[in-house]
Every structure is written in structure tokens, then in C-alpha cells.
Amino acid sequence: MRLFKALILLFVMASCTQKEKVDLIVSRGSVYTVDEEFTTAESFAVKDGKILAVGTAQEILDKYESDNIVDANGQFVYPGFNDAHCHFNGYAINLMQYADLRGTESPDEIYTLLMAHHDKFGGDWILGRSWDQNDWEVKDFPDKTKLDELFPDIPVYLVRVDGHAGWCNTKALELAGIKADTKVQGGEVLLKNGEPTGILIDNAMGFVGKLIPEITAEQQEKGLLEAQKNCFAAGLTSVTDCGLDKATILLMDEMQKDGNLKMRVNAMLNPTQENFDFFVKKGEAWKTDRLLVNTIKIYADGALGSRGALLMGDYSDDKGNSGLQIETQDYYDMICRLAYDNNFVxxxxxxxxxxxxxxxxxYGKLLKEKNDRRWRIEHSQIINPDDFEKFAAFSIVPSIQPTHCTSDMPWAEDRVGAERIKGAYAYQTLLNQNGWLPAGTDFPVEDIYPLYTFYSAVFRTDHSGWPEGGWHKYEGLTREQTLRSMTSWAAKSSFEEDQKGALKPGMWADFVILDTDLMKATPEEVLNTKILSTWSAGGKVF
Structure with a gap:
């Protein structure tokens, strides 16, 4: 009897000390969970791609065991960054097709790059992306003169950094049938001495854009994988792609099912009949573990840099011009009714x-009151003071891109004047409307790197520290607010706050390990932060 009791006691003790086998343990880190209380931890266990438990290193190691233990050694662990507004597929295509003109300081520098690009790649068109006349000594729009001299027989199409203006040579204009009397709703063909200059604003770009040869599915797949590689290296595990067609979404779905595309994508729809018929009119979201389709993306106006943004009154530096309304009121009413009736965003x-x-x-005509539909205004860049409260009244989500603020600040007040600038890039005021807001980069308009988003939102300076103290710093976000905007609030903006955006039990184990404590780092330390590793569903992807 005594022996039997001893055996029972040993069995009970063994049962109590037996550890549960898991796929991954991250131990001895400084883990920012970004949960509701913004708690910190040391360790977490992962099973079947999701967080199983979070606690101290001792608590996790006492309860769980794994063949894969990552010793974070005091480094800083955050939820995987989520870009709430970008153009992931557009970036992928750029990698395959376009000369990179970002950061060029003169038209002459661009001409040199274009000649080198064409010598290397050839092709029936010369394409480029991301020029910005505001970075040049002479900040006027360029014209077609030099492009015609260099490339008289090859069409040239160069997209401005914001994607809202195109710069063409005469050959491209001729192929598109653009003349001095060409008109289009929501766009403009700029003229000089009664002739097109080669600059096309917003919807006028479509005349040339539709002629650009489409890349093959094989090229697109290669571009998406290269884009994913760059995103993972930057600490991104999720993106919202703002404007896709059915074929691209189905390609992404196929690549994800094959295991090649691991990036989580919230795919916003271009407003095409094909998209409406295939996705929207089913009345429910298309959703897998890595792909979500529940939103229609449309345009109300152009961009501030090209003076296509629609203002209440003229531009301060361009009298007689108040910008462009891209579509008619009837069009916006139709899209909103379609989305409302089919429970789409x-x-x-x-x-x-x-x-x-x-x-x-x-939006307010349909939404009427507070709700949980999470309809969004992308950019929410310049707001009349009387309109801020409408975000709260109708539960409309302002989706911001803080690097736009620090890119635009040298010239934004020249565009809109001292009074209107008070309602511009007003992130803290926007946050106060609903208590949360998502942030993104708008890449490839801005740099892909999400830590630049963090830097701009918190410090409100350029990377040299100008202006000292921060530009309209009172509208900046706190460090905690900014981290939430890049993780849990970004997930909330796509109705995915229960699946990702925080490191707590039941969530996808998407996380990034950095060498820097973003909650305490100096501006210089934030800029110099190293992404040590990026993980998706508990698997190392960078």
C-alpha cells in the first residue's frame, strides 16, 4: 500500500511538471505587447502560428518547451508593423518597370538617369517614378522640351512622387491623342503658349497611362516577391494596398496559398464593375488568413504638391486655382450606396x-450617426476647423501618413496660407475624434520604412532635425499612440484587431525584433534602428 501511494505521488508530480510542447518560444526580450493596457513582458510561446501565452521568461519556460527557442537577449520585440495605406502592388511593378527618380535635385539629373536606364533595359517606352519639382532649385513644373531632344522617337512617361502628375514627351502625347483642347473631368492638361507642356494632372494622366504595356503575370509575381522581401526587411508583416483589380487580388491569393507570398494584405478594390460584381455584390468580405477584401477605394481630389488637392478657396500661391474634384457628386453617392448596402467599407x-x-x-448622408462601419478618409490632410467633429459624429476613420507631413512642411504653408495650415496634418486633433487612428507610409510615394513613420509622427522634423522643436509639434503623436497606429489601430482599421496587431494569446505571432527601445530612443537612435529579425505566424521571414 505504501509503495502504491509513492507511485501515485510520483505520477502526480510528473504530471505537474510536464511541459507543453510548442513551436516557438521567444525568451528574455523586452516585449511591447501593445495590448489594451500597453503592458510589457519578457517572453511568449507560439503554437500553430499564434501566440499561446505571454509572461516572464521563467513563467513561459516553466510551462512550455520547444525545439526552437529564440533568446532575445534583452532586445526589443514589437508586433509586426502594419502599413495602413500603401501601394504594395504598385511598388512591385515599379521594381520591374520604372527608373527610380526619387531624391533627384534637378531635371538634368533625371535626364542622365533616364539615358542610363534606357541603355541598360531598352524597351518600347521610357518610364520613371518619383520626381518632385519641390526638391529642385527652380520649383516650377518641367516641360517636354529636353525630353523631346533626347528621345524624339520613344514615348516617355514619368510619374510624379505623389502619383498625381505625369511628365511626358511629345511622342507620348501624340500616341495618347492629347492636344491643347483635350479636357477631362478631374484632370488637367497644362498648357504654355497654347500648347501642352507635357505635364498631365490627375485624371489627364489616364490618357497616357492606359497605353503603358502591362507586365506579364510572371513579372508581376517576381515583383511581388521582391516587394515582400523589402517589406519584411523593413519590419512590415501586413500592408493595406489601396486600389487593386480582380486579377491582381486572385494572383496574390494563389501565391499565398502556394506559400510564396506570406505578407498579409488588406486589398482595397478599384471601383470597377468587374470588382463590384465579383467581390462587393456578394455582400460579405473575402477573407483568408492572409488576404482581406472588404473596401472600395475612390478619389475625391488630387495632391497638394501638384496643386490638384481640392481647396475651399484658391491656392495661396496660385490664384484662380482651387484644385480638382475627381468625380461628380452623383458618382460618390452611387459608390457609397453600393458599399453601404453590401456592408463594404x-x-x-x-x-x-x-x-x-x-x-x-x-458619408454622413448614409451613416447619419455613430456606427461601426469604419469608413475611412485616406490622408485627411487639410481639414476646415468646422469639419473635425464630423469624424466623431459619423465614426469616420482618419487614415494618416506622417511622412507626408515632414515631406511637405517646407512648402505646404505656401500652398494653403497661414490660416488653413492650422488644420493641416493635425494628427492629435484627428486622434481625439474617435480615440484611435491608423498610420501608413503611402509607399512608393514615400519611403517603405515604417520607422520613418514613427519618427515623423513623434518628432515632426526632417532627418536633420529641422525645424528645431518640431513643426506644429502640438499636433504630433506620443510614442505609444504612434506605435498603436502602426500595429493595433492599423489592424482595427480593417476589422482585424482580434487577429493581429498585438502580442497576446490568440493573435497571429507576427512580430519584429529591434535593437532599439522606441519608447525611449532619441531621434538619432530611431533613425539608426536596426531590424534584427521579422517573423510571420511564428516563422522567421527576415
Whole structure:
């Protein structure tokens, strides 16, 4: 009897000390969980791609065992960064097709790059992306003169950094049938001495854009994988791609099912009939573990840099021009009704205070009161003071891109004047409307790197520290607010806050390990932060 009791006791003791086998343990880190209380931890266990438990290193190692233990050794662990507004597929295509003109300081520098690019790659077109006349000594729009001299027989199409203006040579204009009397709703063909200069604004770009040869599916797949590689290296595990067609979404789905595309994608739809018929009219979201389709993306106006943003009143530096309304009121009403009736989200690009008022009021006609539909205004860049409260009244989500603020600040007040600038890039005021907001980069308009988002939102300076103390610093976000905007609030903006965006039990084990404590780092330390590793569903992807 005594022996039997001893055996029972040993069995009970063994049962109590037996550890559960898991796929991964991250131990001895400084883990920012970004949960509701913004708690920190040392360790977590992962099973079947999801967080199983979070606690101290001792608590996790006492309860769980794994063949894969990552010793974070005091380094800093965050939820995987989520870019709430970008153009992932557009970036992929750029990698395959376009000369990179970002950071060029003169038209002459661009001409040199284009000649080198064409010598290397050839092709029936010369394509480029990301020039910005505001970075040049002479900040006027360029024209077609030199492009015609260098490339008289090859069409040239160069997209401005914001994607809202194109710069063409005469050959491209001729192929597109563009003449001095060419008109288009929501766009403009710029003229000089009665002739097209080669600059096309917003919807006028479509005349040339539709002629650009499409890349093959094989090229697109290669580009998406290269884009994913760069995103993982930057600490991104999720992106919202703002404007895709059915074929691209189905390609992404196929690549994800094959295991090649691990990036989580919230795919916003271009407003095409094919997309409406295939996705929207089913009345419910298309959702897998890595792909979500529940939003229609539309445009209310153009961009501030090309003076296409729709303002209430003229531009301060361009009298007689108040910007462009891209579509008619009837069009916006139709799209919003379609989305409302089918339980889809509407996300509208709106930069100027005129465009923001237009869409806030258009949304409000259907939404009427507070709700949980999470309709979005992308950019929410310049707001009339009387309109901020509409975000709260109708539960409209302002989706911001903090690097736009620090890119635009040298010239933004010249565009809109001292009074209107008070309602521009007003992130803290926007945050106060609903208590949360998502942030992104808008890459490839801005750099892909999410830590630049963090830097711009918190410090409100350029990378040299100008202006000292930060530009309109009172509208900056705190470090905690900014981290939430890049993780849990970004997930909330796509109705995925229960699946990702925080490191707590039941969530996908998407995380990034950095060498820097973002909650305490100096501006210089933030800029010099190293991404040590990136993980998706508990698997190392960088």
C-alpha cells in the first residue's frame, strides 16, 4: 500500500511538471505587447502560428518547451508593423518597370538617369517614378522640351512622387491623342503658349497611362516577391494596398496559398464593375488568413504638391486655382450606396479641405450617426476647423501618413496660407475624434520604412532635425499612440484587431525584433534602428 501511494505521488508530480510542447518560444526580450493596457513582458510561446501565452521568461519556460527557442537577449520585440495605406502592388511593378527618380535635385539629373536606364533595359517606352519639382532649385513644373531632344522617337512617361502628375514627351502625347483642347473631368492638361507642356494632372494622366504595356503575370509575381522581401526587411508583416483589380487580388491569393507570398494584405478594390460584381455584390468580405477584401477605394481630389488637392478657396500661391474634384457628386453617392448596402467599407483619398468636407458630408448622408462601419478618409490632410467633429459624429476613420507631413512642411504653408495650415496634418486633433487612428507610409510615394513613420509622427522634423522643436509639434503623436497606429489601430482599421496587431494569446505571432527601445530612443537612435529579425505566424521571414 505504501509503495502504491509513492507511485501515485510520483505520477502526480510528473504530471505537474510536464511541459507543453510548442513551436516557438521567444525568451528574455523586452516585449511591447501593445495590448489594451500597453503592458510589457519578457517572453511568449507560439503554437500553430499564434501566440499561446505571454509572461516572464521563467513563467513561459516553466510551462512550455520547444525545439526552437529564440533568446532575445534583452532586445526589443514589437508586433509586426502594419502599413495602413500603401501601394504594395504598385511598388512591385515599379521594381520591374520604372527608373527610380526619387531624391533627384534637378531635371538634368533625371535626364542622365533616364539615358542610363534606357541603355541598360531598352524597351518600347521610357518610364520613371518619383520626381518632385519641390526638391529642385527652380520649383516650377518641367516641360517636354529636353525630353523631346533626347528621345524624339520613344514615348516617355514619368510619374510624379505623389502619383498625381505625369511628365511626358511629345511622342507620348501624340500616341495618347492629347492636344491643347483635350479636357477631362478631374484632370488637367497644362498648357504654355497654347500648347501642352507635357505635364498631365490627375485624371489627364489616364490618357497616357492606359497605353503603358502591362507586365506579364510572371513579372508581376517576381515583383511581388521582391516587394515582400523589402517589406519584411523593413519590419512590415501586413500592408493595406489601396486600389487593386480582380486579377491582381486572385494572383496574390494563389501565391499565398502556394506559400510564396506570406505578407498579409488588406486589398482595397478599384471601383470597377468587374470588382463590384465579383467581390462587393456578394455582400460579405473575402477573407483568408492572409488576404482581406472588404473596401472600395475612390478619389475625391488630387495632391497638394501638384496643386490638384481640392481647396475651399484658391491656392495661396496660385490664384484662380482651387484644385480638382475627381468625380461628380452623383458618382460618390452611387459608390457609397453600393458599399453601404453590401456592408463594404468606403475609403476615399481626400487631401484638401474641400475634398474632406465633400466626403465627410457624403458619408454622413448614409451613416447619419455613430456606427461601426469604419469608413475611412485616406490622408485627411487639410481639414476646415468646422469639419473635425464630423469624424466623431459619423465614426469616420482618419487614415494618416506622417511622412507626408515632414515631406511637405517646407512648402505646404505656401500652398494653403497661414490660416488653413492650422488644420493641416493635425494628427492629435484627428486622434481625439474617435480615440484611435491608423498610420501608413503611402509607399512608393514615400519611403517603405515604417520607422520613418514613427519618427515623423513623434518628432515632426526632417532627418536633420529641422525645424528645431518640431513643426506644429502640438499636433504630433506620443510614442505609444504612434506605435498603436502602426500595429493595433492599423489592424482595427480593417476589422482585424482580434487577429493581429498585438502580442497576446490568440493573435497571429507576427512580430519584429529591434535593437532599439522606441519608447525611449532619441531621434538619432530611431533613425539608426536596426531590424534584427521579422517573423510571420511564428516563422522567421527576415
Amino acid at each position: 468606403v475609403a476615399t483619398h481626400a487631401i484638401g479641405n474641400g475634398a474632406n468636407r465633400l466626403m465627410l458630408d457624403t
